[in-house]
Amino acid sequence: MKKVKVLFIHLLLIIGVIITTYPLLRIFSVSIRPGDRIFSTDLSIIPQNATFLSYLKLFKETYFIKWIFNSLIITFATSFIGVILAATAAYAFSRYKFVGRKIGLLMLLFTQMIPAGMLILPLYLMIMKLNLINTYLGMIIAYSVSSLPFSIWILKGYYDTIPRSLEEAAKVDGTSDIGAFYKIILPLSKPALSIAFLFNFTMAWNEYLVARVVLYNPERYTWTLGLFELQGQFITQWGMFAAGSIIITIPVLILFFYTSKYLVSGLTLGSVKG
Amino acid sequence: MNIDYISAIGEVGVFVIFVILSVVFIEFFLYLHFKLHKLKQLIIIFLLSTIIFIIIAKCLGIFTIKTFIYLVLIEFITCFISYKLNGKNYIPYLLVAPAFIGLALLLLYPFAFEIYLSFTDLKLTTIFKWKDTGHIDFVWFKNYINVFKLSPLSETTFFDLFLRTLLWTFSNVFFHVLGGFILALLLIETKKMKGIYRTFLVIPWAMPQVVAVLALRGEFHSQYGFINILLNKLSEISPFLSKLGVGPVNWLSDHPLLTCTLINIWLGIPFMMVVILGGLQSISQSYYDAASIDGAGYIQKIKYITLPLIKPVLLPAITLGTIWTFNNINVIYLVTGQAGGTERADILVSALYKAAFVYNRYSYSAAFAMIVFLILFIITMIYSKTMSAKHEEL
Numbered sequence: 001m002k003k004v005k006v007l008f009i010h011l012l013l014i015i016g017v018i019i020t021t022y023p024l025l026r027i028f029s030v031s032i033r034p035g036d037r038i039f040s041t042d043l044s045i046i047p048q049n050a051t052f053l054s055y056l057k058l059f060k061e062t063y064f065i066k067w068i069f070n071s072l073i074i075t076f077a078t079s080f081i082g083v084i085l086a087a088t089a090a091y092a093f094s095r096y097k098f099v100g101r102k103i104g105l106l107m108l109l110f111t112q113m114i115p116a117g118m119l120i121l122p123l124y125l126m127i128m129k130l131n132l133i134n135t136y137l138g139m140i141i142a143y144s145v146s147s148l149p150f151s152i153w154i155l156k157g158y159y160d161t162i163p164r165s166l167e168e169a170a171k172v173d174g175t176s177d178i179g180a181f182y183k184i185i186l187p188l189s190k191p192a193l194s195i196a197f198l199f200n201f202t203m204a205w206n207e208y209l210v211a212r213v214v215l216y217n218p219e220r221y222t223w224t225l226g227l228f229e230l231q232g233q234f235i236t237q238w239g240m241f242a243a244g245s246i247i248i249t250i251p252v253l254i255l256f257f258y259t260s261k262y263l264v265s266g267l268t269l270g271s272v273k274g
Numbered sequence: 275m276n277i278d279y280i281s282a283i284g285e286v287g288v289f290v291i292f293v294i295l296s297v298v299f300i301e302f303f304l305y306l307h308f309k310l311h312k313l314k315q316l317i318i319i320f321l322l323s324t325i326i327f328i329i330i331a332k333c334l335g336i337f338t339i340k341t342f343i344y345l346v347l348i349e350f351i352t353c354f355i356s357y358k359l360n361g362k363n364y365i366p367y368l369l370v371a372p373a374f375i376g377l378a379l380l381l382l383y384p385f386a387f388e389i390y391l392s393f394t395d396l397k398l399t400t401i402f403k404w405k406d407t408g409h410i411d412f413v414w415f416k417n418y419i420n421v422f423k424l425s426p427l428s429e430t431t432f433f434d435l436f437l438r439t440l441l442w443t444f445s446n447v448f449f450h451v452l453g454g455f456i457l458a459l460l461l462i463e464t465k466k467m468k469g470i471y472r473t474f475l476v477i478p479w480a481m482p483q484v485v486a487v488l489a490l491r492g493e494f495h496s497q498y499g500f501i502n503i504l505l506n507k508l509s510e511i512s513p514f515l516s517k518l519g520v521g522p523v524n525w526l527s528d529h530p531l532l533t534c535t536l537i538n539i540w541l542g543i544p545f546m547m548v549v550i551l552g553g554l555q556s557i558s559q560s561y562y563d564a565a566s567i568d569g570a571g572y573i574q575k576i577k578y579i580t581l582p583l584i585k586p587v588l589l590p591a592i593t594l595g596t597i598w599t600f601n602n603i604n605v606i607y608l609v610t611g612q613a614g615g616t617e618r619a620d621i622l623v624s625a626l627y628k629a630a631f632v633y634n635r636y637s638y639s640a641a642f643a644m645i646v647f648l649i650l651f652i653i654t655m656i657y658s659k660t661m662s663a664k665h666e667e668l
Contacts (some may be wrong), residue, residue, distance in 0.1 A: 069279060089370045142380075
């Protein structure tokens with residue numbers, strides 16, 4: 001009886017795994033189909049005459065490398081700015097009592113309630129007014145603070161777990177407030193900083209809706225726009241779309257599984273260890 | 275080609291350095307004010323910085339009355355805060371300032387701008403005039419009335435959208451929690467291979483959403499999509515099923531909302547699964563053992579032990595999930611956003627986006643956005659009120 005139950009559980013889980021992984025396998029199988037069989041009702045994962053032609057075509061005929069480059073440069077700049085701003089602000093909220101602290105924290109919560117889709121329009125108009133349409137700077141400006149409140153919350157939570165005695169000891173030894181933050185707290189909170197960085201990074205990396213309205217020149221597209229164009233054209237570039245998807249997805253999956261352990265331990269423990 | 279990349283890096287690098295320099299400048303500016311906090315010193319600083327500003331602005335040629343008033347106002351406020359602080363405990367303000375200036379400029383100002391916009395008449399025909407001269411006509415509440423009178427898109431009315439949003443949010447969150455709960459229960463029962471299953475099951479969450487949605491959209495294609503191929507084969511294999519009506523369906527054109535919902539359910543289950551699994555792992559086995567001794571069955575154990583104990587993790591996750599689903603433009607826009615795409619799947623937020631950027635009705639969309647914001651605000655308020663009331667009961 002027990003064995004039947006265990007078998008049943010495994011069976012259900014395997015069905016679940018098939019449902020979650022099959023679409024990914026399908027993309028892979030489409031990406032290695034030869035050109036004349038892109039549209040077929042074939043269900044096998046490795047098609048006959050499998051080739052990597054779609055990948056070659058993707059690099060040759062589209063701006064795919066440029067798209068990835070654009071995404072990377074925008075994403076790195078926004079995450080960098082976001083983490084710098086969040087790190088100091090979170091420290092103030094964690095360690096100091098000051099007039100306006102409560103209002104500040106409430107304001108952070110309030111910003112989380114504004115639907116993201118709602119701010120796209122005024123941001124777009126502002127960027128237009130500044131003549132930054134179709135530029136990297138316009139994108140960076142639009143992205144840079146969107147995950148700031150969340151980063152501040154994460155970092156504040158982490159700082160709260162670091163004992164105050166560490167800074168007090170440093171101050172006894174003659175460091176200033178800022179020095180204690182810079183020399184003691186920042187090195188200790190590397191895990192939380194990298195999580196905040198990653199959070200900013202994935203947000204900007206996967207963003208589509210702002211990019212859709214700010215960028216219009218195919219050379220300036222981010223990869224999300226590029227893939228949408230490949231998939232959305234009247235005669236769908238199905239093979240190239242699949243190839244691009246695989247190239248984007250694999251590193252993201254690896255990064256996700258590598259950091260998910262780190263994320264759990266980094267957020268829950270927050271110990272005195274470095 | 276290479277020069278292109280280098281110039282791009284240069285452009286962005288210069289901008290990042292500019293941001294850092296302006297942070298440093300803000301810090302220096304505030305530090306100076308907070309240090310010299312006596313009334314006399316402040317008056318001297320106030321006058322000096324005003325004069326310096328006028329000189330700089332005249333040299334750069336950007337001197338206007340408007341910027342002058344703004345800067346004097348900022349200067350005055352800083353002096354006032356500094357006077358109030360009296361040189362004590364100013365460090366937190368230095369630390370918080372850059373982030374809050376960023377938030378004020380890029381979150382609160384756009385929000386205020388959107389409110390202003392909702393009372394004006396900005397559309398495709400007036401936008402260039404606005405861009406060049408900054409002039410827009412005021413129409414007061416006309417846009418707000420039009421939201422209810424005219425369709426935000428081409429034919430769907432506001433109330434259709436509202437009902438559809440409720441349906442969409444409820445069905446998605448329900449199936450996310452149900453699916454996540456079942457998978458988490460299955461996972462916690464397994465001893466072997468738990469990690470491997472877990473890894474594969476969170477793939478929909480780990481994948482970039484754009485890739486996942488676009489790929490699944492392809493799988494719902496009426497001819498070459500995996501789902502219709504499967505349905506086709508099923509109906510060929512057994513005549514009984516085909517009599518029941520199992521066969522290919524025009525997913526994207528006939529049932530767009532159902533398609534979007536199915537895609538979003540696929541996307542959202544793993545998050546709930548991970549959250550619920552975390553809650554389940556914290557429940558001690560001894561509760562179940564005690565219940566077994568008392569003769570409780572599996573369903574009873576879930577109802578009286580598991581559900582009450584995972585409530586603290588489940589409720590915030592459901593709240594977040596509800597807000598996320600309510601605000602989910604991505605899935606619906608990616609599925610139906612192409613030229614000639616249907617509007618029968620649109621919910622409030624995606625209609626908002628389309629009204630602004632497909633139909634170019636900017637002011638209308640701003641008024642619409644304010645109404646959607648109010649709806650979300652009221653829902654969250656009611657929700658958190660009832661939740662906190664329930665929490666006290668427990």
